[in-house]
Amino acid sequence: MTQELTVGVGAGELATADMVLNIGPQHPSTHGVLRLRIVLDGERIRHAEPIVGYMHRGAEKLFEVRDYRQIIVLANRHDWLSAFANELGVVLAVERMTGIQAPERAVWARTLLAELNRVLNHLMFLGSYPLELGAITPVFYAFREREVLQAVMEEISGGRMHYMFNRVGGLKEDLPAGWLGRTAEAVAVVRRRMADLEGLLVGNEIFRARTAGVGVLSAELVHGYGVSGPIARASGVDFDLRRDEPYLAYAELFAPGGPGRVVTRSAGDALARFECLLEQVHVSLDLADACVDRIAALPRGPINVRLPKVLKAPEGATYAWTENPLGINGYYLVSRGEKTPWRLKLRSASFNNVQVLAEILPGNLVADMVSILGSMFFVVGDVDK
Amino acid sequence: MSVLDLLLRLVLLLACFLVLPLVVGQIEHKAMAHMQSRLGPMYAGGFHGWAQLVADGVKFAQKEDVLPAAADPWVFRLAPALALLPYLVVLALIPVGAGQAVVSADVGIFLVLAVMGIGIIGTVMAGWASANKFSVLGALRAAAQLLSYELPLVLAAASVAMAAGTLSLPGIVEAWRPWWLLWQLPGALIFLVAGLAELSRSPFDMPVAESEIIFGAYTEYAGLRFALFLLAEYAGIVVLGALTTVLFLGGWKWPFLVGGLGWLWTLVKTLAVAFLVIWLRVSLPRLREDQLQRLAWAWLVPLALVQLMITGVVRVMG
Structure with missing residues (x-):
């Protein structure tokens, strides 16, 4: 159904000029310092341009003067809601270059923590997105659930945001006694209380x-802009690295009959993106349960490997990409045999995901701008790096 | 009515006008907090943060009175008063008990609806005078909103007036019978929905949608002037609750214990409506401006006309 709306000034035969409105860098809906320069006719957006870089910290350049242990500290920061997943890409790249094999126990524990991290990330957006649409209560429920999971994450890693628990060759420490039981309990609690949200x-x-029907993103645009993650899957792009190029223990989890499944929608609108996120939470909770069961059944063994004092990646290059909560997160590691990388290119999900805003915002109202912006589920640090 | 009597009534009115919005505000703080698994204010005043809003008021009073460089100073300064005062006038017309209104007018309902419409001008003035793009957008949204809620509001009120055969507010309460709750139910719902839009309360808080346009017309306001706008919002809730009570819920009437306690029942019903308003804010997301227009013109206005028809038919048959 098409509808012609005339909201505010600037319509009809009155002589009017378009208004340039800067949404951000300081604005309640930009989650930090994203800036959108939009040209308005009344409340209708004629033109939109995301201006990024207010929080650029030169992460890639900083990687080049740090050894691989230090890089993990830095690399978990750009997307501050997916710290564990960010660390993972770095250690996977270095492990691949050096040929270090993480023990099986570490592989499953990493998978578990990555999925818990995914739930934490998604819960954040499941709370903040309704808030942008004026529903003020869901965010409190989301944070209540987050707190339950934060407790187990904090217990194991000591961190609440930047876990810094990955090490090349495994994890920092073994799981604390009784932690698996508490994790299973936390997962059960969150699953039960998701109904409230x-x-x-x-x-x-x-x-x-x-x-519904707001900010429709076509599959062509998804491919054109390199959009990934739940946003891409909401447009019917059935691509998930966990299934399509499995790392960690995902090959087994996403095998036929396993608990893993890729959530997709076909509508490509804001509702579809939200639904994708919501359903992914349930899938991730199932995956976490499967991981807990599996770890409990594993024989005792090491959680990491002994590393040389100076860790050098041999000369060469590799690209390690992972399915981060917000989309594809990739590290292109080029080494010349030094203890620091020669180049470590970071491909972050949000950077690509927000670029597409210039295409889908024009023609919408300011009110819908917020609805679309919120449904792109981005982290500004992940954009600006 | 002697001068002393009038003076007493005016003092009481002013006290109500200053205290009731704070009571509603405090209920909102606490009820909302508990609905969201929080505690809300707990410290100010000692017992469950009862003095939080008083403390807020003190804080607002201490703040600098900021006037944006490009603002239109007089309009900017006058706007909060214009937003607040209509509600004071309306409150003066509300009969809280039999024969207990500060001012009684034969065309009460007419006057009330006319005066309530003025409040929006304060918002439009604030938005324009602030010289801020977000403020202008907020003011225009408020003005657009007016177009959608005003007609259903008036039509719903007209239905009650028709049922009671009088435009006087006390007269309507006198004529009210419990079965009107059913008879005038659609009208009551329409009145409440349109009233929420008039107050810019969730789910119709588009004119102040902070995630979209910061705080709409009030973006540039700080200190006392901002507090006045906030007070206007909560005074608005009180007025909406009181009007709904008088028009649709039988005012001071109650199945038992009426005696001299009529004012208490008015208060209870008013606060019940206020609670509903708060509850809706906690539960619902925000509509878009054009969706409100659609709701108003496609649903509220036709429904209000149907209600008028029903009222007419029952009146003629009865």
Whole structure:
């Protein structure tokens, strides 16, 4: 159904000029310092341009003067909601270059922590997105659930955001006694209480009205801009590295009959993106359960390998990419045999994901701008690196 | 009515006008917090943070009165008063008990609806005078909102007036019978929904949507003037609750214990409506401006007309 709307000034035969409005870098809906320069006719967006870089810290250049242990500290920071997943890419790249094999116990523990990290990340957006649409309550439920998972993450790593628990060749330490049981309990609690969050939003007419058909992203645009993650899958792009190029223990989890499945939607609108995120939480909780069971069944063994004092990657290059919560996160590691990388290129998910805003914002209202922006699920640090 | 009597009523009115919005605000703080598994204010005043809003008021009063360089100074300064005062006038017209209104007018309902419409001008003035793009957008949204809620609001009120056969607010309460709850139910719902839009309360808080346009027309305001706008919002809730009570819920009437306690029942019903308003804010996301227009013109106005028809038919048959 098409509808012609005339909202605010600037319509009809009155002599008017378009208004340039800067959304950000300081604006409640930009999650930090993303800036959108939009040209408005009344409330309708004629032109939109994301201006990035306000938080650029030169992460890639900093990587070049740090050894591989130090890089992990730095690399888990760009997407501050997916710290564990960020670390993972670095250690996978270095392990591949050096030929170090992480013990099986470490592989499963990493998978478990990566999935818990994914749930934490998604819960954040499941709370903040409704907040942008004016629903103020879901964020509190989301944070209540986050807290339950944060507790087990904190117990194992000591960190609440930047876990710094990955090491080349495994994890920092073995799992604490009884931790697996507490994790299983936390997962069960979160799964049970997700209904509270869903009850507020799923099927709500206003929520549907604000998201269904809004900001439709076509599969062509997804491919054109390199959009990835739940946003791409909401547009029907059935691509998930966990299944399509498995790393860690995902090959087994995503095998037929396993708990893993790739969540996709075909509509490509804000609602589809939200639904993707919501369902991925359930899938990740199932995966976490499977990991817990598996680790409990594993025989005792090491969680990491002994590393040389000076860790050098042999000359060469590799590209390690992982399915981060927000999309594809890749590290292109070029080494000349030094203890520091010669170049470590970071491909972050949010950077590509927000570029597409210039294509899908024009023609929408300012109110929908927020609805679309929020549904792109980005972290500004991940954009600006 | 002697001068002393009038003076007493005015003092009482002012006290109500200053205290009730704070009570509603405090209920919002606490009820909302508990609905969101939080505690809300706990420290100010000692017992469950009862003095939080008083403390807020003190804080607002101490703040610098900032006037943006490009603002239109007089309009900017006057806007909060214009937003607040209409609600004071309306409150003066509300009968809290039999014969207990500060001012009684024969065309009460007419006057109330007319005066309430003025408040929006304060918002439009604030938005324009602030010389801020977000403020202008907020003001225009508020103005656009006016177009959608005003007609259903008036039509719903007209239905009650028709049922009671009078435009006087006390007269409507006198004529009210419990079965009107059913008879006038669609009208009551329409009145409440349109009233929420008038107050810019969730789910119709587009004019102040902080995630979209910062704080709409009030973006540039700080200190006392900002506090006045906030007070206007909560005074608005009180007024909406009181009007709904008088028009649709039988005002001071109650199945038992009426006696001299009529004002108490008015208060209870008013606060119940206020609680509903708060509850809706906690539960619902925000509509878009054009979706409100659609809701108003495609649903509220036709429904209000149907209600008018029902009222007319029942009146003629009865």
